[in-house]
Structure formats: C-alpha cells, structure tokens
Amino acid sequence: MQPLIFIRGKPFLFHINIYEQNFNHSIEKLLGQIFMSKTNDTPTVRIENYLETIFQVIQRKKFAQVKDIVEILGVRPPSVTEMFQKMKERGYINYERYSGVTLTEKGKTLALKIQSRHQIIKDFLMILDIGERTAIKEASEIQHNVSEETIDKLILFIDFVKKSKKTGGWIDHLDYFFKTGEYVECQPANRENCPVHSWKQKMIH
Numbered sequence: 001m002q003p004l005i006f007i008r009g010k011p012f013l014f015h016i017n018i019y020e021q022n023f024n025h026s027i028e029k030l031l032g033q034i035f036m037s038k039t040n041d042t043p044t045v046r047i048e049n050y051l052e053t054i055f056q057v058i059q060r061k062k063f064a065q066v067k068d069i070v071e072i073l074g075v076r077p078p079s080v081t082e083m084f085q086k087m088k089e090r091g092y093i094n095y096e097r098y099s100g101v102t103l104t105e106k107g108k109t110l111a112l113k114i115q116s117r118h119q120i121i122k123d124f125l126m127i128l129d130i131g132e133r134t135a136i137k138e139a140s141e142i143q144h145n146v147s148e149e150t151i152d153k154l155i156l157f158i159d160f161v162k163k164s165k166k167t168g169g170w171i172d173h174l175d176y177f178f179k180t181g182e183y184v185e186c187q188p189a190n191r192e193n194c195p196v197h198s199w200k201q202k203m204i205h
C-alpha cells in the first residue's frame with residue numbers, strides 16, 4: 001500500500017520504495033526531498049527563457065550582463081538582477097553582483113537542450129511554409145509545452161523531410177499545396193509530366 005499524505009490540502013501519493021528507502025527520515029524531511037527534487041529540477045518558462053538568452057549572449061562575448069538581458073528580453077534591470085539571483089541559487093549560473101554571468105555545467109546542459117528544442121520546432125514550422133521570423137518567435141513560445149515524445153517524433157519527421165527533399169517526392173507536392181491550395185497526385189514513374197515537378201523546375205531556374 002502506498003502511503004497517502006496531504007500537501008497543501010491535496011492528496012499526495014509517493015512510491016512505496018522511496019518511502020522504504022527513507023524510513024529513517026522524518027516525513028517532513030522526506031517530503032522536503034521530494035519537493036526539492038521537483039522544484040529544483042523543473043525549470044520555469046521564465047528560467048528557460050533567461051537561460052536561452054544568456055547562452056546566446058555568452059556565445060557572442062563569453063559572459064552576459066544585466067544590460068544584455070534588458071536589451072534582448074525588454075525587461076527592467078531589477079527583474080534581471082532578481083532572476084540572476086534565483087538562477088544562481090538553483091545552480092544554473094555563476095553570478096556575482098556587478099560582474100558578468102556565466103553558465104554552470106547544469107545551466108549549459110539545459111541551455112543546449114532548450115536551444116535544440118527551439119531549433120527543432122522552428123524547422124518543423126518552416127516545413128509548414130511559415131516564414132523564418134515567425135517560426136523563430138513561435139518556436140520560443142511552443143517549446144515550453146512540448147513533451148520529449150513529440151520532440152523525438154519531430155526530429156524523425158524533419159529528418160524524413162530532409163531526406164525526401166533530395167529525391168523530390170511528395171514534399172514538393174506538399175510545398176505546392178501550401179502555395180497554391182491545389183492538390184495534385186504525383187506519379188513517380190511519370191514525374192517529367194507531373195505539373196508540380198515541372199513547376200518546381202521553373203521555380204529553380
């Protein structure tokens with residue numbers, strides 16, 4: 001049976017193994033551990049946005065300052081200082097007041113993950129014929145709410161599209177459909193007579 005505990009009025013179940021492994025600890029300590037691990041390892045959307053921004057600045061000039069973040073995110077300096085402090089406490093950045101910010105290993109690992117997630121969603125949106133500017137902007141909003149499972153599938157989808165672009169199959173027809181709204185069946189054996197593939201040739205030359 002799993003022990004049932006109430007936290008802030010809500011029933012809270014945790015796995016019996018965790019309970020047994022920690023039977024020497026008091027319930028408060030045990031809950032503290034569970035809560036700590038949850039709050040420490042789940043970055044907020046705001047932290048993710050800051051991390052990504054800091055990472056971009058660091059790639060350009062080795063460290064990030066309050067004014068860089070103010071410029072890019074359009075926030076007020078006191079909020080940046082406060083956020084830097086919070087991120088330092090959670091082990092994402094190295095930060096001393098009045099000096100630049102760099103990323104810790106933990107921060108860098110997460111920043112890389114966020115950056116690749118951003119890139120994947122941007123690539124996907126661009127396959128849907130969405131302009132780069134919009135794709136970048138919307139990817140940064142979507143990325144916070146996408147599961148690992150979806151990201152994995154998107155990676156495979158993008159890879160498939162890239163590969164099929166080399167041979168110019170259905171992907172040209174999808175592109176044509178986005179631009180004209182007209183669905184044309186393609187006959188691979190008769191591609192030279194295909195209106196879409198001859199249209200693509202005209203677009204290239």
Ligand SMILES: [Zn+2]
Pocket residue numbers: 173185186187191194195196197
């Ligand atoms: Zn065709």
